[in-house]
Amino acid sequence: MLEDTIAAIATPVGEGGLAVIRLSGRQALRVAAQCFVPAGVETPDLGSVPSHTIHFGRIVREGKTIDEVLAAVMRAPRTFTREDVVEISCHGGVLPAKLVLDALLAAGARLAHPGEFTRRAFLNGRIDLVQAEAVAEIIHARTELSLQAATEQLAGKLSHKINLLRDQVMNILAHLEAHIDFPDEDIAPATRDQLLGSLREGMAFVEKLLQAAPEGQILRRGIRAAIIGRPNVGKSSLLNHLLGRERAIVSPVPGTTRDTIEETANIRGLPITFIDTAGLRSAQDSLEQEGIRRSHQTLQSAELILHVLDAADPEVHLSLQLTAAIPETRQILVRNKMDLLPSPPPAWPGEAPVCDVSCMTGAGIDTLKDKIREAVWSGRIRADMAEAMINSRHQDALARACEALHQGATALESGSPLEMAAMDLRIAANSIGEIVGQTTTEDLLDRIFSQFCIGK
Numbered sequence: 001m002l003e004d005t006i007a008a009i010a011t012p013v014g015e016g017g018l019a020v021i022r023l024s025g026r027q028a029l030r031v032a033a034q035c036f037v038p039a040g041v042e043t044p045d046l047g048s049v050p051s052h053t054i055h056f057g058r059i060v061r062e063g064k065t066i067d068e069v070l071a072a073v074m075r076a077p078r079t080f081t082r083e084d085v086v087e088i089s090c091h092g093g094v095l096p097a098k099l100v101l102d103a104l105l106a107a108g109a110r111l112a113h114p115g116e117f118t119r120r121a122f123l124n125g126r127i128d129l130v131q132a133e134a135v136a137e138i139i140h141a142r143t144e145l146s147l148q149a150a151t152e153q154l155a156g157k158l159s160h161k162i163n164l165l166r167d168q169v170m171n172i173l174a175h176l177e178a179h180i181d182f183p184d185e186d187i188a189p190a191t192r193d194q195l196l197g198s199l200r201e202g203m204a205f206v207e208k209l210l211q212a213a214p215e216g217q218i219l220r221r222g223i224r225a226a227i228i229g230r231p232n233v234g235k236s237s238l239l240n241h242l243l244g245r246e247r248a249i250v251s252p253v254p255g256t257t258r259d260t261i262e263e264t265a266n267i268r269g270l271p272i273t274f275i276d277t278a279g280l281r282s283a284q285d286s287l288e289q290e291g292i293r294r295s296h297q298t299l300q301s302a303e304l305i306l307h308v309l310d311a312a313d314p315e316v317h318l319s320l321q322l323t324a325a326i327p328e329t330r331q332i333l334v335r336n337k338m339d340l341l342p343s344p345p346p347a348w349p350g351e352a353p354v355c356d357v358s359c360m361t362g363a364g365i366d367t368l369k370d371k372i373r374e375a376v377w378s379g380r381i382r383a384d385m386a387e388a389m390i391n392s393r394h395q396d397a398l399a400r401a402c403e404a405l406h407q408g409a410t411a412l413e414s415g416s417p418l419e420m421a422a423m424d425l426r427i428a429a430n431s432i433g434e435i436v437g438q439t440t441t442e443d444l445l446d447r448i449f450s451q452f453c454i455g456k
Contacts, residue, residue, distance in 0.1 A: 002123065005031055006116055007109035009097045010455035016092030021100050022455060023086040023109060024117055029073065032086040034107040035059050035100075036071050046086065051075035059088065061103040067096045081117055082124035115452025119445065122437060129437030129448070130159045133391065136452050137220065145269035146219040149389040158390070159436050161205075166432040168202050169405070173425040176418050192412065199409045206402045209390055215377065216389035222264065222271030223376055226302035233310045234336040237359035239263070239276040242369070268373040275302065304330060304375060311335040311345055311356065332371055338363065393448075397434045404428035 005025030011018070023032055033046040038057040049055060052074055059066045067090040079085040088104075090096045105111060113119075115136070122132045134153035141147035152158070172195050227235045240246050243265050261276040331352040335345065339358040355371050357364030390398065408424035411417075433439040 002120065004110045005108065006112035006120075007031075007101060007104045008112035008117075008455035009101055010087070010117075011092075011097070013094055013097075014092075015094070018089050019092045019097035019100075021088045021090065021097060021104065022112075022117065023088070023104060024079070024081045024083045024112075024120060025109070026084065027108060028084040028086050029075075031104055031107045031109045032071060032073075032088070035061065035103045036069070036088075046071060046073055049073050051078065059090065059100050059103055061099070061106065066099045066103060067091055069100065077124075080126065081120040082126045083120060112454060113449075114454050115449030115456060118452060118456055119449045122445075127154075128156075128159050129440065130162065130394070130435060131156060132437075133393075133448060135456065137391075139453070139456065140220075142222065142264065142271040143219070143266045143269050146271065149216070149219050153389065162432060162435050165202055165205055166429055166436075166438070168198060169425055169429045169432065172198055173422060173429060176412075176422045176425065180418050180422060196409060196412055199405060199412070203402060203405045203409065206398050206405065210395060210398055210402065213390050213392075213395045216391060218270060218376060219389055220391065222273060223303040224273045224275060224301070225304040225306055225372065226275045226277060227306045227308060228277050229308035230310070233308045233313075234359045235308050236261075236276055238306070238308055238334065238336065238357070239274055241357075241359055241362060241365045242267070242274055267369050270373060270376055272304075272372065272376070274306075302330075304332070304372070306334050306372075307331050307352075308334045308336055310337055312337045312340040332368070332375055334368060394435050397431045401428045401431035404431065 003026065005023060005027040007021060007023045010020045010022040025031075029047045036046050036055075036057050037060050038045070038055055040056075046055065050073075052072075054070055054072045056070055057068070059069050070089045072087045072089070074085045074087075076083050076085075088100060090100050101111075118127075118132050118135050121127050122129060127135075131154050134150045137150035138147065138154060141150050175191070175195055227239055229235050239261065243263050262273055264271055264273045266272075333352050333354045335354060335356045336359055338344075338356045339360050344356070353371050353375065355364060355368045357368055359365075404424045404427040408421045408428065411421040411424060430439050434444075
């Protein structure tokens with residue numbers, strides 16, 4: 001497939017100022033030259049222009065002009081894919097981009113698969129597998145913190161650390177295999193201690209990365225937070241304040257919200273999906289019954305519960321029965337309508353964090369955002385953490401590597417045959433190599449790059 005020349009629209013489908021169609025492959029210049037007619041009579045065809053130059057002209061098919069375009073020519077290996085690349089910028093809109101793409105396909109290109117440009121960059125040694133995944137994470141980043149972590153990953157910060165770890169394991173393995181090849185020369189105690197010390201350093205680094213895995217997952221996908229409570233306590237008003245816009249209908253009539261409403265907001269750098277639910281009470285009709293059923297369903301699946309209470313309600317204690325079965329560590333009690341109280345209420349017993357707010361005045365909303373962040377993420381992001389935010393695939397490979405390193409260290413300490421320790425270290429090295437793609441399979445690559453959009 002690397003012999004093919006591939007083409008795809010690289011910009012989102014829809015109306016806009018520009019659309020970009022990307023070509024990559026050995027025949028990219030020839031394919032583009034068949035469709036591109038330069039504006040100047042003295043301008044050479046695209047097959048003979050210098051690299052990294054831009055040319056004005058027309059895309060033509062069967063003698064008919066499709067659009068006026070700019071063609072950027074980039075010759076291998078100084079391109080994203082390390083192949084010849086042509087990027088054609090035409091007028092934005094679904095039809096112009098499609099017709100330009102159709103002309104390129106008719107001239108000999110093949111439609112690219114999802115993520116195929118990035119896959120070629122990996123296969124041609126332009127980036128490793130961690131950096132390839134970072135490309136998708138940059139595209140899907142929803143907060144500045146997740147974008148920072150993905151950018152650090154694309155820059156190779158995590159890859160550098162992983163490669164150093166693998167080199168460290170391979171050096172230890174080389175020492176063991178040297179002694180296996182020459183069994184008459186036993187490992188000196190000082191050398192054994194030195195190898196064990198190096199192994200423990202590697203294990204400590206792997207364990208540090210694994211400890212940061214939950215933070216990495218939160219940065220990438222965020223969490224789901226359900227806003228629940230009795231009718232007319234201010235759940236929809238709270239959602240609007242957290243989103244910073246009027247998303248839900250607010251009414252003094254109880255039971256206004258009949259269905260769940262989901263919206264994602266950036267809360268102190270973390271992507272939080274808030275779910276506004278129907279007020280929990282004895283339903284008045286079948287429609288409200290269905291809304292309450294969905295509220296209970298959301299209550300069970302959410303990772304964080306914002307339990308909204310009416311601080312001015314003398315029967316506020318009855319609301320606590322709604323979440324009695326939910327661990328308090330998953331809840332934040334939000335006492336709303338504080339502006340209606342003549343004096344602050346007494347401290348609330350229990351382990352769940354409490355935040356006093358007024359959705360009428362906006363008081364306490366910033367404090368609530370801080371408490372949400374504390375509930376989701378107990379620590380603070382350090383600069384070095386963003387450089388090593390691992391995903392679930394990395395986590396699985398590191399967990400296998402960590403187990404193998406522990407077994408190798410145990411075998412080396414106990415005086416077991418060196419072949420046993422060497423076998424464990426080979427497993428560890430292969431597992432670590434999976435992360436950056438030094439050891440990989442077609443199935444793994446298909447799984448990773450199928451998650452990309454076409455054109456990237």
